[in-house]
Amino acid sequence: MWHELFTAYQRFADETIDRVCYDKILNFFLDLKAGLAALKPAPDYMILDFRPGATELSTTLINAWVDTLVYTFAFNEDNIDYLARTFDKLLLAGNSKNHHDAASIDNVAPFEIKVALSRIPTNAEYRGDRLLFSALHSMGLKWDALHVLHSDRDLEASERLRTGFQVRPQNRRLTHDYMKLFEELIEPSRLPAGWLAKEIGLAKNPDERDRLFNWELTTGALINPTDNSRNVAFKVETFQLLLKGLEDGLVQLLHEENVGRGAITIPSHHGSHGPESLVRPHLLDSVLRSAGQKCGQCFGRALAEGWSSKIELGIEAKIRQWCEFDSDVGFGKFDVDPTTIEVKGSRLVSCDIRLRESFLTPAEDTCFKKAGDHQFCSLMTGYIQGVLSEILKCQLDVTHEPMSLENSRDVVDATEMRSESCVFHAKG
Numbered sequence: 133m134w135h136e137l138f139t140a141y142q143r144f145a146d147e148t149i150d151r152v153c154y155d156k157i158l159n160f161f162l163d164l165k166a167g168l169a170a171l172k173p174a175p176d177y178m179i180l181d182f183r184p185g186a187t188e189l190s191t192t193l194i195n196a197w198v199d200t201l202v203y204t205f206a207f208n209e210d211n212i213d214y215l216a217r218t219f220d221k222l223l224l225a226g227n228s229k230n231h232h233d234a235a236s237i238d239n240v241a242p243f244e245i246k247v248a249l250s251r252i253p254t255n256a257e258y259r260g261d262r263l264l265f266s267a268l269h270s271m272g273l274k275w276d277a278l279h280v281l282h283s284d285r286d287l288e289a290s291e292r293l294r295t296g297f298q299v300r301p302q303n304r305r306l307t308h309d310y311m312k313l314f315e316e317l318i319e320p321s322r323l324p325a326g327w328l329a330k331e332i333g334l335a336k337n338p339d340e341r342d343r344l345f346n347w348e349l350t351t352g353a354l355i356n357p358t359d360n361s362r363n364v365a366f367k368v369e370t371f372q373l374l375l376k377g378l379e380d381g382l383v384q385l386l387h388e389e390n391v392g393r394g395a396i397t398i399p400s401h402h403g404s405h406g407p408e409s410l411v412r413p414h415l416l417d418s419v420l421r422s423a424g425q426k427c428g429q430c431f432g433r434a435l436a437e438g439w440s441s442k443i444e445l446g447i448e449a450k451i452r453q454w455c456e457f458d459s460d461v462g463f464g465k466f467d468v469d470p471t472t473i474e475v476k477g478s479r480l481v482s483c484d485i486r487l488r489e490s491f492l493t494p495a496e497d498t499c500f501k502k503a504g505d506h507q508f509c510s511l512m513t514g515y516i517q518g519v520l521s522e523i524l525k526c527q528l529d530v531t532h533e534p535m536s537l538e539n540s541r542d543v544v545d546a547t548e549m550r551s552e553s554c555v556f557h558a559k560g
Contacts, residue, residue, distance in 0.1 A: 428518020
């Protein structure tokens with residue numbers, strides 16, 4: 133009934149002549165707290181998650197219930213200024229509660245406000261910030277009183293409990309941040325520091341390392357601390373040139389191994405821009421496909437493990453979730469063509485995966501680019517095959533072809549087509 137409660141409170145709080153209704157609401161909160169405390173066994177703690185901001189109702193709830201308030205705020209001018217302006221109002225509400233409680237309870241603990249800077253990138257410099265220092269000073273707080281909750285991309289993308297309720301706790305920096313905060317809230321006098329993290333089974337050091345790009349050990353992702361998003365730590369062109377260099381190196385090696393052995397002569401993928409080699413047909417494609425498949429299997433296995441604790445997903449839902457997630461962190465924009473999905477029982481018969489804007493295909497202005505060139509699609513063919521085999525637990529054959537108006541279906545303007553757009557046919 134929170135919506136009704138907020139509405140009723142606002143209506144009664146506006147009636148400045150008669151505070152009878154306001155007092156009834158306040159007494160209701162006090163009675164509710166007393167009722168919870170009378171339970172057998174009584175709860176050790178009551179945690180309240182308030183609405184953002186210091187509203188009239190939030191100060192009333194503080195006045196009725198709260199012994200310690202944790203005020204989280206973001207590292208920007210508006211949030212810091214709002215915290216400084218509302219701090220005294222919140223402190224007054226909490227101290228008023230203690231004044232009333234002292235009449236009936238001996239040794240009432242003083243009301244406290246903990247301030248926590250939230251969603252801070254690992255390498256962000258906040259100490260010494262003039263505005264933040266000024267705000268803390270106005271509230272009578274020192275730097276050491278400031279708690280910091282670091283950013284966590286996975287948590288922001290998918291809200292989940294990190295601290296180990298029915299699942300193993302995630303040994304991340306943010307989890308340790310919360311443990312430090314909870315230690316101070318639960319049992320501030322207990323020593324040594326870190327006892328709570330140890331109690332729930334966290335290793336001493338988080339599974340993250342600070343670098344120019346932070347490396348998440350559990351996922352293998354590289355995180356850019358400036359925007360807290362997943363990134364590769366080099367330019368797209370560098371990745372393209374890396375693949376080209378590997379391919380040219382294989383071409384040269386095979387050329388040296390096969391000279392004089394009567395192998396078939398074929399041009400390299402790069403046409404006039406690459407050397408001609410004596411290689412077996414499709415050997416380079418096989419190498420790229422095998423490399424992509426290993427990457428896809430590893431990634432697909434990690435996805436499948438993440439789904440194991442959730443509600444069982446159907447085949448189409450798994451494919452869609454993979455496409456959506458991989459489009460944010462992977463090689464390009466993936467989607468599944470819904471008109472091609474064919475499922476028989478618990479087995480995928482066939483479907484088409486479309487890849488748009490793949491950064492594996494060189495840009496128009498690079499020297500090794502020609503119209504319709506899909507030189508690295510063998511890598512993506514293997515990658516898609518590896519992912520699907522792990523998340524669907526079946527063996528699939530995957531082929532590819534450049535995307536055309538006929539097999540794109542939802543593209544009506546030929547100018548929308550890009551040379552790096554491909555369609556991959558998966559068959560069980």
